[in-house]
Amino acid sequence: MVKKLQKMSADKKAAPPLASAVKESAQQIWLAGLGAFSKAQEEGGKVFETLVKEGLTIQRKTQAAAEEKITEATSKMANMATDIQSKAGHQWDKLENIFEERVAKALNKLGVPSAKDVDALAARIDELNKSMQKMNGKAPAARKAAKPAAKKAARPAAAKRPAARKSA
Known part of the structure; x- marks a missing residue:
């Protein structure tokens, strides 16, 4: 136990230089922080704009x-x-x-019949009409004009028939 006390007293004598070094280091850190704060206040606007x-x-x-x-x-x-x-x-x-x-x-x-069949039949009819026209020597326009004349001739005959029935 005596040895422990002697060691502690020896440590206490060595401690003041260590404590003063720690105290001095803490003082420097504190001053550096104050300096950084002062610098930040001065240049804070510029740094903010840059950021x-x-x-x-x-x-x-x-x-x-x-x-x-x-x-x-x-x-x-x-x-x-x-x-x-x-x-x-x-x-x-x-x-x-x-x-x-x-x-x-x-x-x-x-x-x-299919559409192809109907188309083929229509083409065949056109060919037959052309060949008939060539054989008869009539133009298509003349044939169209002949149709109304045939219808007019058929009407008077129809008109005579009812009259014949009345007389009978």
Whole structure:
């Protein structure tokens, strides 16, 4: 126990230089803090304006990069939409063709002529009309004029028939 007391008394004698060094260091830190505070008050406005300018620069760069990414994403989405629309259109065309083929088969089974059959028949009729006109030597206009005359001739004959019935 005596040895412990002697050590403690020896430490107390060594402590004052250590304590004074710690006290002196704390005093310097305190003074440095006061100096920094004073400097910040003097130059705080300038530093604040500089920070605002740097912030604006960074914001503009960030916005430009974001707009570029948005434009790129929009372009990709537009391309994807075009591709999907093209594929969907192609599928609709296939479906439409299948539907048309099945309807044509069903109509054919029922004996209904197809549009191709009707077109071919119309073309054949046109050819026959042309050949008939060549054979008769009549122009189409003359044939049209002959039809109203035939109708007028048919009317008086119809008018005579009822009169004949009255007399009978």
